[in-house]
Amino acid sequence: MRIIIPVLCAALVAALPAFDDQATFSTEHDGFSLDLQEERLLEFANGQRSVVTELEKIRLKAAGIKFLDITDTPDLGKFAHLRLQSKPSFPSPNATEIVEPILKTLSTKGPQENLRKFTSFRTRYYRSDTGKQSQQWLLSRISEVMPITAKYASKSLQHIISVQEFPHSWGQNTIILRINGSSHDEDGVVVIGAHQDSTNMWPFLPAPDDGSGSVTILEAYRALIAADFRPVRPVEFHWYSAEEGGLLGSQAVATDYEARAVNVLAMSQFDMTAWVKRGTREEVGIITDFVDTDLTDFNKKLVTKYLDIPYVETKCGYACSDHASWRKASYPSVFTIESSFENSNKNIHSTNDRIDISDEFSFNHMLEFSKLAVAFAVELGSWKSL
Template identity: 60%
Template structure:
């Protein structure tokens, strides 16, 4: 009955405009937040209309920002396609016609795995969750992004050799809402290999959101965990003086919580330039091990590339100490979907099955100290997966 009511509310929601909403899952307090003036420190017009896509089988609909917030709170997943209305498919990269190889770089990968620790992840996530919210349209969301750029620079300075540092660039992909996406590139030793086989991408989203965006959102698991997980993989690679054969990029996306806005902008820009992408892997929520369940890595099997997903399972078997488990995520559930939309191969790894994932997300309780179920050693398994994925696909120029 509750499920039916929620479904009816979702349908009703799409036909309404500001000021005409029924009472739904939101409390009276929440209604007040969404009808009051926007607090200082936030830059959002709740009445601005946005074009939103809930399914490939449904036409997009115009909704206000206020309605978008309600739809997300009701569990609906979507692309906000206002700025990227069409799926401009990228030309199929050469790598897309090739099967993923059998693993053959174990001797290179395992020494890097030995360099990975939870120490940096703990320190980095403590700082990253100290911002009141990392909401993409907030002052603190911008400040958290600036801190992350600074932290990436500090790690590069500390761990990269002079020759390796010369191959690394960090750029901000600017967005009109203020919080920028971050793109870190390690230039490969072979321009020919990059041109032929494509750039290897790994990403996470840096923003956080409460169901009511003006409330605190520490975002420890969603997706502070993924953000610091790939940062630790980067540090471990630098500490091992890793130089890829083909280009490798680490991405930290802005505005995932607003409808995959940041990753859509980045993927669309790459597609428009016909950038050859080998593959893209997204890590979104890597910390939670539900009490009483088996520790495992969730591999999403819907709206992803099947061959790349199978390759991810192979990597987990080889380089992680826990098994994989298949799970489903739904439409537009994280930033990998933006790359699929643009015509590229993508895959998505998450902390568990969705049924066993962290239920504290999008609340003030998404903290790293909320429960022993928040496990940094579990996150470390995803850093191992990241390192294995990068070295096996981008190679190592020894």
Template identity: 65%
Template sequence: MRTSLLLLLSFSGITLSKPINQVFYDAGSNRQVVMQGQVFDVPSNPQPGFNLNLDELRLVQLSEGQEPVWMTELEKIEAKAKGLRFFDITDNRNLGLSADFRVATKASYPPLSAHEQVTKVIKTLSTEGPRANLEKFSSFRTRYYRSETGKESQQWLLSKINEVTADFASPSLKSLIGIDEFHHPWGQHSIIVRINGSDAANDQIVILGAHQDSTNLWPFLAAPGADDDGSGSVTILESYRALLASDFHPIRPVEFHWYSAEEGGLLGSQAIAQHYEAQGLKVYAMSQYDMTAWVKRGTVEEVGVIVDYVDSALTEFNKGLITEYLDIPFVETKCGYACSDHAPWSKAGYPSIFTIEGAFENSNHRNIHTANDRIDISDEFSFSHMLEFSKLAVAFAIELGG
């Protein structure tokens, strides 16, 4: 298995680090790395505002069924620039240990039954809040998870969630809501908002997720991350606001997750999924919203429904939500292994799905992971398109939360 993995990396132009007790790069030498035709100087000293050791060794899973390999942080960055997707499992090696049990007891999903309630809430959604929130969220120089501004952006997001809760939740609803940071050693914490269900016996959780971090191809550079994944972050925030304003009291618990460190190898979502698995928590359904703003010029506006590495029954249910509640159609598409934060939940055996801004090949590949991932880069960046995903998130929460 290791031979085939080495061939994969060799074909991609990635050189693996030497054995664990050695380091592939000499930290004292003048180093450069070439990625996508650009030459970057590799710093030999810590960079101000960043807590990133490029020579630190990490255990990385590059494909399903293959043995993980040790790579430096620099090699991870190179791999990502080559388009490889992966789990960094260094701190989450127990994820999925009880997955077989959960896969064998998969949930089923009922026919849609909350049309009146869903459509009432959908009518209150707006592009005004998402625009203002994304203007602020993408104004941080970078939201890289190992940067000071990445921590600052997370603190701003937490304050905004608290503000929305204070402004829109009724006193009775506030008593059901918990807002918590899930702490990570790199400093930028994930955020979990839980609306407790009215039926204590119904403990299966409904989760809506997005990732709050951003990155540049070279992580020390600016990364506004407006689409990836500022768009998904404010999409689910708007759905949360509308649900609170409607005095939504779910039967089963509904959670909103804003994950840290997706760009580092799904680190934040892995840590949370592993924690839920270890605690024996039940997840009824998990839906990821990663990149919801881009409508490529010359294409049909549609919702991309990911059909690989997802739960098939929940995916079919999600298609039904799109058909019933959205003004645009869906298109089936694939994104590959470990492509967003739904993947750790699937690895743990929980039913998870992923929707994206369109067919994967039509998404915003040109600008993400660059300084050009901005709101104003093109009229292809669409807040009305994002609104369709807020509708979907509202429908997901109400139809499954009860």
């Protein structure tokens, strides 16, 4: 039996765009694999769960109502109580002599080149053909086909780097890149994440999406391996699929890690890192709701120590990006965004979310977030002396 939360229905009536009836209920769209009548199980901020159709899910997102789509991962967090019993602590940053030389090697050249291609796909929607193609391009860019790893990593470092696809039923896979550490996983894995997919409010429309988070962490990875980074703890870079569908990809990964009892020491999410609203101060938005407090304090210290701009505390609500999947499993997670939430890019989920639409899009601003990703990896992953 399908249950719709009454308050959500009222919000939908008031806020949803009026889609053409024939287009709304048709599943015959070239290049898409999407059944609008498929039932999905959603979870909302108050913990209430509701079964809705895929079409109703799309409408909820268009209305700005945040949720987790837990259809495939209803048990995520079932072992969360075990992690709460042994919560890690995070020391003050102290690897300045290692981090700062790496920061000087960061460049806007790679991000500009990568985004020109990444935003050229009509949409990176996770159930579209171009969404699959964009994921495969990103995978090839990271791995040896278009060799960021082969070009910048020493031969010996390449032996401790692995890249794999985490498969999903919808076809656009999550990408997981791992730099093995000298210690065992029991000492903790450090995760740096971003989502690779995009969507328009109506998924069949174009959605270039500026893709800033994805290339932000890619540039951080490039700088780290160029510096021959050899962590003590394993450091992983994740490019999640289907964030726009209700954090589907990151939930699947977090569920897998939880089932295998992987000790994730810390997870940092990068999503929207390039926008500086005209007339505002350039700053880093530190999300303070639905995150780990201690890791957030550590993140603030990294900004103060290593970045050239200040941070501002801000909130984004329940399930606003992939860090929420890890938080649900009680893994320490944080989220950093391009500004205060109210000053962030308002062109998202539209055809205007492009890198060339406004001088408010800044590659230099994006590099500040690459600095943060580098510092997060080195400070928490540590550095093995050869």
